Amino acid sequence: MSSETSSRASITVELPQRARNLYGRSADISRLRAVHDDEMARRRSHSITNGQLHGPLILLLHGKPGVGKTALAREFAHQLLGEFRYKPLYADLHNAVDASRLRQILVDFLQALGDNPPPTLKLPGLRQRFQDISAGRHLLILIDSARDAAEVEYLLPSETQCVVIVVSRRSLAPRLAGESHYLGALSTDDSWLMLAAAAGTDAFEEA
Ligand SMILES: Nc1ncnc2c1ncn2[C@@H]1O[C@H](COP(=O)(O)OP(=O)(O)O)[C@@H](O)[C@H]1O
Numbered sequence: 001m002s003s004e005t006s007s008r009a010s011i012t013v014e015l016p017q018r019a020r021n022l023y024g025r026s027a028d029i030s031r032l033r034a035v036h037d038d039e040m041a042r043r044r045s046h047s048i049t050n051g052q053l054h055g056p057l058i059l060l061l062h063g064k065p066g067v068g069k070t071a072l073a074r075e076f077a078h079q080l081l082g083e084f085r086y087k088p089l090y091a092d093l094h095n096a097v098d099a100s101r102l103r104q105i106l107v108d109f110l111q112a113l114g115d116n117p118p119p120t121l122k123l124p125g126l127r128q129r130f131q132d133i134s135a136g137r138h139l140l141i142l143i144d145s146a147r148d149a150a151e152v153e154y155l156l157p158s159e160t161q162c163v164v165i166v167v168s169r170r171s172l173a174p175r176l177a178g179e180s181h182y183l184g185a186l187s188t189d190d191s192w193l194m195l196a197a198a199a200g201t202d203a204f205e206e207a
């Protein structure tokens, strides 16, 4: 297990900036938005009719390495931000996370919410504490590069009005949600636009 110091170094719970220019992806964003809006409306009416709901809304996104999952998830999280009163929480699991790192992420999540968990608290205790403290709060959480569902479950709030976006290389449905949005390659036109912007348009005009 890695030391506290090395786990600490690369952790941030601040949502990173969105890409300055995101090419294409409007259909993907519309799809995620539709699922989000439908599900949140369903949840709101459930609370009115006193129905039973469990856990946050989890929006799953998966696709091959380098296809643009992180860029899209950040963009989508920024688009949702205005609907949340609290600062968003963010964790990058780097496709490989151990108990020490999960523990540190939970400590950082709790501290971001104004809590100061006792240093002796182990992973199960921290998980419970995060569930307790998140109750009643409308939080947006982005979990990037998750390897499997089990590690994500440690980071889930209990509150049904929370939204958790989870990004992974493979689908984490059905364990975390009914479906996972598959992110395919950019269209050829959008890929050219992106390449042209990266290389400077002139490079392509001269070719
Ligand atoms: N639609 C896009 N528009 C602009 N840049 C993009 C787009 N998709 C991906 N990128 C850029 O391509 C690189 C790889 O994308 P990334 O989101 O990190 O892929 P993944 O998370 O699927 O491995 C990043 O530098 C990212 O900013």
Ligand SMILES: [Mg+2]
Binding pocket: 069, 070, 071, 144, 145
């Ligand atoms: Mg990524």
